[in-house]
Amino acid sequence: MPYSKLSEQIRQLSTPQQSDAFVKRFRDAVREGEFDAIDLPERFTLPKKFKRRDSDETYEKDMKDMVFETSSKFDKWFEGVDKELASAPTRSRGKPKLTVENLEEGVIDFKALAEETRRKLQNSYAKGQNLGNSRKSKAAAPKPKAKRNTKK
Numbered sequence: 001m002p003y004s005k006l007s008e009q010i011r012q013l014s015t016p017q018q019s020d021a022f023v024k025r026f027r028d029a030v031r032e033g034e035f036d037a038i039d040l041p042e043r044f045t046l047p048k049k050f051k052r053r054d055s056d057e058t059y060e061k062d063m064k065d066m067v068f069e070t071s072s073k074f075d076k077w078f079e080g081v082d083k084e085l086a087s088a089p090t091r092s093r094g095k096p097k098l099t100v101e102n103l104e105e106g107v108i109d110f111k112a113l114a115e116e117t118r119r120k121l122q123n124s125y126a127k128g129q130n131l132g133n134s135r136k137s138k139a140a141a142p143k144p145k146a147k148r149n150t151k152k
Contacts, residue, residue: 006037006066007044009078016047018085023063025081030068034077037068 006026010019023046030037043062050059068074096107103110 002070004070014086019046019048037066040065
């Protein structure tokens with residue numbers, strides 16, 4: 001039977017950005033006994049580019065390579081997983097950063113953010129007023145005089 005490496009199979013994916021998800025599915029299938037594979041001591045780099053949070057810096061991940069038997073059963077499994085990963089919705093990049101350039105380009109809605117800021121300021125002001133008023137009413141109430149319990 002012909003053997004193939006996991007690193008070679010990843011190159012055949014229609015969406016390289018899904019390579020980490022494919023490796024996870026591949027390892028799950030091996031664990032569940034759908035097909036056999038063995039670990040190799042060598043490592044390979046995933047074609048996916050990962051981003052660090054709150055930064056534009058990208059990095060790559062290395063994975064342990066595996067060898068498996070290619071068969072019609074594996075080919076069917078690969079086609080199904082590849083189609084599923086290709087049709088999976090990709091995560092959006094999230095909210096665009098609040099910068100003057102993004103405001104000028106219209107990427108960020110200034111009016112909506114201004115309204116949200118106004119609402120936050122109003123809520124904060126009202127909370128402070130309520131807190132101050134509640135302290136005033138407690139301080140204004142006279143304290144009851146302490147009774148003497150001692151005998152003369």
